[in-house]
Structure formats: C-alpha cells, structure tokens
Amino acid sequence: xxxxxxxxxxxxxxxxxxxxxxxxxxxxxxxxxxxxxxxxxxxxxxxxxxxxxxxxxxxxxxxxxxxxxxxxxxxxxxxxxxxxxxxxxxxxxxxxxxxxxxxxxxxxxxxxxxxxxxxxxxxxxxxxxxxxxxxxxxxxxx
Amino acid sequence: xxxxxxxxxxxxxxxxxxxxxxxxxxxxxxxxxxxxxxxxxxxxxxxxxxxxxxxxxxxxxxxxxxxxxxxxxxxxxxxxxxxxxxxxxxxxxxxxxxxxxxxxxxxxxxxxxxxxxxxxxxxxxxxxxxxxxxxxxxxxxxxxxxxxxxxxxxxxxxxxxxxxxxxxxxxxxxxxxxxxxxxxxxxxxxxxxxxxxxxxxxxxxxxxxxxxx
Numbered sequence: 001x002x003x004x005x006x007x008x009x010x011x012x013x014x015x016x017x018x019x020x021x022x023x024x025x026x027x028x029x030x031x032x033x034x035x036x037x038x039x040x041x042x043x044x045x046x047x048x049x050x051x052x053x054x055x056x057x058x059x060x061x062x063x064x065x066x067x068x069x070x071x072x073x074x075x076x077x078x079x080x081x082x083x084x085x086x087x088x089x090x091x092x093x094x095x096x097x098x099x100x101x102x103x104x105x106x107x108x109x110x111x112x113x114x115x116x117x118x119x120x121x122x123x124x125x126x127x128x129x130x131x132x133x134x135x136x137x138x139x140x141x142x
Numbered sequence: 143x144x145x146x147x148x149x150x151x152x153x154x155x156x157x158x159x160x161x162x163x164x165x166x167x168x169x170x171x172x173x174x175x176x177x178x179x180x181x182x183x184x185x186x187x188x189x190x191x192x193x194x195x196x197x198x199x200x201x202x203x204x205x206x207x208x209x210x211x212x213x214x215x216x217x218x219x220x221x222x223x224x225x226x227x228x229x230x231x232x233x234x235x236x237x238x239x240x241x242x243x244x245x246x247x248x249x250x251x252x253x254x255x256x257x258x259x260x261x262x263x264x265x266x267x268x269x270x271x272x273x274x275x276x277x278x279x280x281x282x283x284x285x286x287x288x289x290x291x292x293x294x295x296x297x298x299x300x301x302x303x304x305x306x307x308x309x310x311x312x313x314x315x316x317x318x319x320x321x322x323x324x325x326x327x328x329x330x331x332x333x334x335x336x337x338x339x340x341x342x343x344x345x346x347x348x349x350x351x352x353x354x355x
Contacts, residue, residue, distance in 0.1 A: 081354065083341065083344075085337065085341060086328075086329035086337065087329050087330070087332075087337060089337075090334055092334070093334055093337070093338045093341075096338050096342075097338065097341060097342065097345070100342050100345060101345070104345075104346075104349060105349065105354060105355060106355060107354070107355055109354075117325055117326075117329055118325060120324065120325060120328050120329060121149075121153060121328065121329065121332060121336075121337065121340050122340045122341065122343065122344050123340070123341045123344035123345070124344075125344060125345070125348050125353065125354070127353065127354065130353070132347075132348050132351065132353045134343070134344035134347050134348065135344075136150075136153060136328075136340070140157065
C-alpha cells in the first residue's frame with residue numbers, strides 16, 4: 001500500500017472501502033463499475049488485485065464482503081509513526097518525507113503529523129508508545 | 143557546510159541575538175527598579191529618623207515642662223506652709239500669753255524648724271523626681287535608638303528580600319516573554335524546505351539511534 005502515506009490517507013481509503021461494501025447488496029448498482037469512480041487509479045489497481053477481480057465480470061457477494069472487511073482490518077493494522085512538527089505539513093512535504101522513508105527504511109508506516117508549536121523546529125517522533133525528541137526546543141532546553 | 147547545519151547555525155544566531163536583547167532589556171529593568179528602591183529606601187529611613195527625633199524631642203519637652211510645673215508647685219507649697227505656720231503661730235501666741243517667754247520662744251523655734259524640715263524634704267523629693275525623670279528620659283532615648291536601629295536593620299532585610307523577589311519576577315517574566323516570542327516567530331520564519339530538512343534530520347537521527355528501521 002505504497003500510496004498510503006498518512007493516517008488521514010488510510011481513513012479516507014477505509015471510508016471508500018466501506019462505501020463500496022455498502023453497494024454489494026444493492027441490485028441496481030454495478031459494483032465493479034463503481035470501483036472505477038470511487039477509487040483513484042493507484043487504489044483501483046491495488047484493490048482489484050487484492051480482491052482477485054482482475055478480468056472478472058462477476059463475483060460472489062459474500063466473498064467480496066468478507067474480502068473488503070479483511071482489507072479494512074489490514075489497513076487498520078498498519079504501523080503508525082507519529083511525528084510532532086512545529087507547523088502544519090503540506091502535501092509536497094509529505095511526498096518528500098515519504099520518499100526519504102522509502103529510500104532509507106524497510107518497514108511500512110503511516111505518518112501521523114501532529115502540530116506542536118512548542119517544539120520550534122525539528123521533530124518529536126513517537127512509535128509504539130516510545131518518544132524520541134529531536135526538536136530544537138529540547139536542544140535549547142526551552 | 144550542509145543546508146541543515148546552516149539552518150541550525152542561523153537559528154542559534156537568531157536565538158543568541160534574541161537573548162542578548164532580552165539580557166539588555168532585563169539589565170535596564172533591574173537598574174530602573176534598584177534606583178526606585180534606593181529612592182524609596184532613603185525616603186523611608188529619613189522619615190523614620192525624623193519621626194523618632196520628633197518623638198524624643200517631644201518627650202524631653204514634656205519632661206522639662208513637668209519639672210518646671212513641679213518647681214512651681216513646690217514654691218507654692220513652701221509659701222502656703224510658711225503662711226500656715228505664721229497663722230498657726232499668730233493664733234497660738236494669744237493662748238501662750240500666760241506662759242513663760244521661754245515657752246513661747248521654744249514654740250516659735252519648733253515651728254520654724256518644722257518649716258525648714260518640711261521644706262527641705264519637699265525640695266529633696268522634687269530634686270530626686272527630676273533626677274529620676276531625666277534618667278528615665280535618657281534610658282528611653284537609648285531604648286528608642288536601639289529599637290530604631292533594629293527596625294532599620296529589619297527594613298534593610300525586607301528591602302533586600304523585596305529586591306530579590308522583584309529580580310526573580312523579572313527573570314521569570316523575561317524568560318516567559320522570550321519563550322513566547324521565540325515560539326511564535328521562529329516556526330513561522332522558517333520556510334517549508336527548512337522545516338522538511340529539519341524533520342528529515344530528526345528521522346535520520348532516529349534511524350541512527352535504532353528507533354526506526
């Protein structure tokens with residue numbers, strides 16, 4: 001799920017999956033066609049592959065429902081890396097940080113950016129209940 | 143020198159300048175406060191001394207007045223005593239007419255001696271009272287000086303404590319203000335690129351520490 005970079009991204013994806021799930025038992029809706037309108041190209045490719053729908057025109061509602069629920073659980077179980085930052089982070093910066101992560105780290109994480117103006121600059125990193133303070137405020141003992 | 147190092151150095155320089163300004167400002171505040179305290183302190187000391195001097199002078203004046211009044215009363219008593227004795231003598235002379243001349247002279251002598259004894263006792267008592275009063279005034283003055291000195295020392299201690307407290311308050315306020323200013327200004331003065339570079343530097347440090355992999 002390389003296209004998922006932040007906790008926010010994962011929440012949006014879960015909403016979309018839930019919406020798709022709600023369409024399964026509606027007789028007047030073509031679920032497979034809906035995938036193309038609900039998800040982005042990147043998400044669509046990943047979803048079709050994970051649901052085993054490549055080249056398929058039909059599916060079993062119960063099987064699809066179970067697979068979607070499983071996907072939601074998988075998304076929810078992704079490891080979260082909380083990063084406290086002094087100012088709100090922009091999309092371009094998220095891309096930049098993700099690139100660095102993909103290049104330098106082997107694990108898959110979701111960034112959760114939390115604004116804390118007290119840290120001045122740098123970042124405070126939290127993972128699995130542990131905290132590492134690499135902020136300017138801590139270096140200046142403010 | 144890398145961009146990140148340059149940013150960090152710039153931040154430190156900015157903070158150093160900020161702190162220098164704050165220290166200068168704090169120094170000015172302390173000098174102003176000390177001047178004001180010194181002025182108040184001098185005023186208070188002068189007032190205390192003036193008040194005590196006034197009090198002492200008043201006490202001494204009252205003592206002198208009291209002694210003068212006593213002297214006047216003594217004179218009055220002496221005159222009254224003399225007159226009473228003379229009246230007593232005059233009244234008794236009539237009844238002594240039948241007695242011998244010797245008895246009359248003895249009686250006159252007795253009255254005269256009695257007058258002298260009473261007058262002397264009275265004068266001695268008044269003189270003793272004056273001595274005691276002056277002694278007490280002197281003791282009061284010494285006691286007052288001692289108390290005044292104690293109060294002055296206490297006042298100096300209080301002023302020093304107040305000064306320390308004010309310095310502490312200024313320090314706390316300055317630190318709080320600087321901290322607030324830095325917190326508001328610094329994050330905004332850095333570009334997105336600077337922030338990203340510093341966050342990446344934090345991630346690199348976390349990786350080096352084995353916190354992330």
